[in-house]
Amino acid sequence: MNANGKLHRRTHIRQGDRTRRALGPALQPWLRCSLQSLLRCLLIGSMLGTAAACDAAPDTYTHTQPNSDTDTGIQNAGTAADSSAKAVQHYGFAVVSQLRFDRNNFTQGLEIHDGRLYVSSGLYGQSVIRVYTFPELELLHSVPVDPRIFAEGLTVIGDRLILLSWRERVMLVYSLPAMTLIGQSPLPGQGWGATHNGSVLWFSDGSDRLYSADLSADGELAMLPVTLAGKPLRNLNELEWVGDEIWANVWQTDHIARINPETGIVEGMINLSGLLADEDRLRDTDVLNGIAINPEDGAIWVTGKRWPWLYQIRLENSPP
Numbered sequence: 001m002n003a004n005g006k007l008h009r010r011t012h013i014r015q016g017d018r019t020r021r022a023l024g025p026a027l028q029p030w031l032r033c034s035l036q037s038l039l040r041c042l043l044i045g046s047m048l049g050t051a052a053a054c055d056a057a058p059d060t061y062t063h064t065q066p067n068s069d070t071d072t073g074i075q076n077a078g079t080a081a082d083s084s085a086k087a088v089q090h091y092g093f094a095v096v097s098q099l100r101f102d103r104n105n106f107t108q109g110l111e112i113h114d115g116r117l118y119v120s121s122g123l124y125g126q127s128v129i130r131v132y133t134f135p136e137l138e139l140l141h142s143v144p145v146d147p148r149i150f151a152e153g154l155t156v157i158g159d160r161l162i163l164l165s166w167r168e169r170v171m172l173v174y175s176l177p178a179m180t181l182i183g184q185s186p187l188p189g190q191g192w193g194a195t196h197n198g199s200v201l202w203f204s205d206g207s208d209r210l211y212s213a214d215l216s217a218d219g220e221l222a223m224l225p226v227t228l229a230g231k232p233l234r235n236l237n238e239l240e241w242v243g244d245e246i247w248a249n250v251w252q253t254d255h256i257a258r259i260n261p262e263t264g265i266v267e268g269m270i271n272l273s274g275l276l277a278d279e280d281r282l283r284d285t286d287v288l289n290g291i292a293i294n295p296e297d298g299a300i301w302v303t304g305k306r307w308p309w310l311y312q313i314r315l316e317n318s319p320p
């Protein structure tokens, strides 16, 4: 197991076979949709009531390995890595307030929606979605995920919660407020972080690329290469749409990148080194991960994997 808590399995099973084995028959009754048809389903109402519109369709996405240069065939929505380097603004932080948080959260996804905090917690056999009141953090739901699935990022769009999986190539869809699992869709590659802007779903796969699909249109995937000072910025993880930017945890670092979603250029880097005090670290305390903006007041909240605190932070300009 690596520092991310992710198992490196050695397997010679072809990806498709592995996916079928990983999911097994238990999930077969759920609707299996292409990403495009799933996205349409999300907006036109109850998936169960519109099953006819969710017939499986061939995946058009073949990219599987983060950090590879394999041609995906996906529309490239951003500028290439040869984008002209732009001065990066560097930020430090100040803690505005902090809330006690359940250390059991191996936080992969963090989002505040309609007075609720949604947290996806990863690891095989332990993955769960927890829903809390916010900011009271009273636990409302604890929804276990199939133990064969390693839960990753989540985002709430309308009355649907979308949960990514790490390597199982599946995306689960829950209805709010009951958190009922109502469908799944093949996920074209690895899932890491997720966020959204209006009807546009954004997600990361651990590479230097972000992917987006407009749920109100045809759900076609677009790919955005992300660059820092003209070079690819890999290991993009948990995401949050903040203002007109996408903020992304950079895995295994204390940094959050502020990404221009039009160009993919990182225009700011936030250094959160020292946020979690040494005395709050235990043997299994893991990396910074999790960004959520409170839509009600614009406050930024961050945490990490098995961290005992949610921190509200304020950015401060700092030298590089």
Ligand SMILES: [Ca+2]
Pocket (backbone or CB within 6 Å): 109, 110, 111, 194, 195, 238, 239, 240, 290, 291, 292
């Ligand atoms: Ca988030």
